[in-house]
Amino acid sequence: MTTVGTLYDPDALIECVPNFSEGRNADVVRRIVSVMALEGVSLLDFSLDRDHNRSVVTIAGKPAAVQEAAICAAGMAAELIDLTGQVGVHPRIGAADVIPFVPLKNISLQQCALLARQAGEEIWRRYGVPCYFYEAAASRPDRLALEDVRRGQFEGLREAVRNQPGRRPDVGGPELHPTAGASAVGARKFLIAYNLYLDTADVAVARAVAREIREANGGLGGVKALGLLVEGQAQVSVNITDVERSGVGDVYEAVKRKAWERGAASVRGELIGLLPESAYERDSEWVRLLDQFDPEQKILERRLMHPLSWPVEADRNESQA
């Protein structure tokens, strides 16, 4: 007998950020999160958004354990969330709506794409929820972008799969799950979600700034940006998809300059989710402008050392009371 190696580097580390279409009933979210409490998996962050009726959970750990946790969570979400009665402003196609796998250390994006594909196969096999593969896990060029996969949302996609073969799931289906819809399972690089609020209610300023800084228009490399109006305040909402090409400071400086040219200023920043230690610049202006930023909670490596406690699972068995 030989010594068996482990599939993946023994120090390989991945992150998974499943999004669930429930942001109001905390008990439902807690039950979904609790099934991810597997050995080798850490809970790094979670948030419920009432308006969007959506929750976002960040877990990290060993590849196979994180993969299994994400599969189990998709199953529990399918059991507890009924999209036919779900209302919210965020576009969604499924109970476990989006499941991205992200390489953190000693593992490639390509390997994460394989994990994503296997997870999709399993979600269909175990729970009968069909899946679409996106970004690095996409099996077709027209599914690279998540927005193309989700076009029409649950209600529209449910119809589209019936008469448009090109919209059918990559695995399972062709019909969506009657109540849980479908999941978009993907692999992508680590992403920093960074929003900057301007001291104006004029959304046109935010839109113009966003247009000028985004890579698609010749702006900063690895940067996507949108101009929004959030609670009466103009906001430049940024995704940094390649921190090596553009740091958060680069984005901050660019927004500051472009806004200034239009007579506005950045007054407040916020990070959604986690920031890698390498992207953190302790005494910089952009960090000082961050709203409610606790480095111990929001810096990935520190949170990994001290993860959140898993929620206590809801009463397992009434008869044991």
Added chain:
Amino acid sequence: MTTVGTLYDPDALIECVPNFSEGRNADVVRRIVSVMALEGVSLLDFSLDRDHNRSVVTIAGKPAAVQEAAICAAGMAAELIDLTGQVGVHPRIGAADVIPFVPLKNISLQQCALLARQAGEEIWRRYGVPCYFYEAAASRPDRLALEDVRRGQFEGLREAVRNQPGRRPDVGGPELHPTAGASAVGARKFLIAYNLYLDTADVAVARAVAREIREANGGLGGVKALGLLVEGQAQVSVNITDVERSGVGDVYEAVKRKAWERGAASVRGELIGLLPESAYERDSEWVRLLDQFDPEQKILERRLMHPLSWPVEADRNESQA
């Protein structure tokens, strides 16, 4: 804590048929085979071919265990086989030359393709042997066919990767491993290799028959065929890649009829590797014409019930003598 499922159906069964570029030194082959002796893996068949200087091993079992066994075997082959000194008539690019994963039960070809891709990533990561993906695991249409991947063999491919980006490995490289070359890792359906010998030394008859029965020329569905001259006898060498479309009996009858039209007869058949129970037709003419056919050894399901014993590993440590 939740109950963790298993990735793949608990009854999922796959086969893997790695080919190694060593068919003369039985001790080397034994050492390679012995590292595949993992829990959940059965040894079903193995053969050494002196002329081709090649060995073919058939293992089967649980997906993750078979995958790990194949990875370990590729590592041991890379350690023991030096292609720069290897001579044989069979085309080859690597020490572990071809590693196909085959779905047997409760698992899809697509899942086997993912297993193949992961295995390739691991073979590169652990042993520095680059890999090409073929058939259902192919990442590019020009690599669907194994013959296209292996074009030029070890010596030619070693040069080609230096100046033709299109020939570079799918994972690792771009240079081949100096002594172990590269591995072609793939996924395909179960394949029956069936040869029929004709009572003539005229290879033209075998070629004409092969041409007429192969699917590519409008013959039998799922059938590939070649006409060869083997030790002075015309042979129709057949691969049945889809038993549901064409059974062995269908192939036998077609060859018999086409040969008869040319004044020849099928006198002897042989099976290379295993036959699924469903393809076995006990009292049929084609089974009676099979050379040295023992159903207990050559029928997949029966061999799975009573697999071969693993070879005893070669002395582990001289200093313990």
